[in-house]
Amino acid sequence: MSIFRKAYSVVGVLLILEYLTQFYLIATAFFTLxxxxxxxxxxxxxxxxxxSFKNADPIAQLHVMNGHVIIPITTLLLIGLxxxxxxxxxxxxxxxxxxxxxxxxxxxxxLAIPGVTALHALNALVxxxxxxWLTWANWAWRALSVPTKPAEAILAPRLRNPLPTSSGSxxxx
Numbered sequence: 001m002s003i004f005r006k007a008y009s010v011v012g013v014l015l016i017l018e019y020l021t022q023f024y025l026i027a028t029a030f031f032t033l034x035x036x037x038x039x040x041x042x043x044x045x046x047x048x049x050x051x052s053f054k055n056a057d058p059i060a061q062l063h064v065m066n067g068h069v070i071i072p073i074t075t076l077l078l079i080g081l082x083x084x085x086x087x088x089x090x091x092x093x094x095x096x097x098x099x100x101x102x103x104x105x106x107x108x109x110x111l112a113i114p115g116v117t118a119l120h121a122l123n124a125l126v127x128x129x130x131x132x133w134l135t136w137a138n139w140a141w142r143a144l145s146v147p148t149k150p151a152e153a154i155l156a157p158r159l160r161n162p163l164p165t166s167s168g169s170x171x172x173x
Contacts, residue, residue: 004085005140011081012135015074015098018066019128025063032056068106075099087138094134101127 036044036052044052075098082095101123108120 002085002140004081005087005138008078008081008085008087008138009135009140011074011078012131012138015071015078015131016128016135018071018074019124019131022063022066022071022124025059025066029056029059029063032059072099072102075102085138091134091138094130098127098130098134101130 033052033056035055036048039048079092079095079099082092087095105120105123105127108117108123111117
């Protein structure tokens with residue numbers, strides 16, 4: 001088993017954890033903002049709203065930094081490991097698709113059209129799903145399947161008309 005296949009599996013798990021961190025960070029920022037509404041029975045003051053945005057801003061910045069710096073580096077590393085591990089073209093192509101989806105992820109936020117930007121969350125689910133499937137399907141420590149037929153049945157070809165044996169009688173061909 002190649003060290004690159006093992007590294008691909010490890011980096012795949014790391015990428016999945018980074019995606020899950022993104023979900024955690026944005027949910028934390030959202031609920032920090034929602035705290036201003038819950039504390040004042042749905043009618044917060046402008047000071048409470050400002051304070052909640054001030055509290056949520058560092059969390060949202062971590063979300064952005066993770067999405068713009070750490071995840072792209074990990075994705076590029078995973079693509080390189082896919083080539084180094086000599087995975088099939090389908091696997092390498094799907095790994096490269098992660099980078100395309102990541103670029104789409106950034107573009108969806110950059111457009112800043114509410115209906116289109118909402119697709120950012122759905123694309124994140126697609127990213128997580130593809131990365132999870134790739135990691136699971138190419139897991140380096142999975143036991144290899146053993147053929148069910150014995151080796152001699154696989155290796156020895158069966159002859160249709162075996163040559164006759166000499167038993168003292170004459171055989172006609």
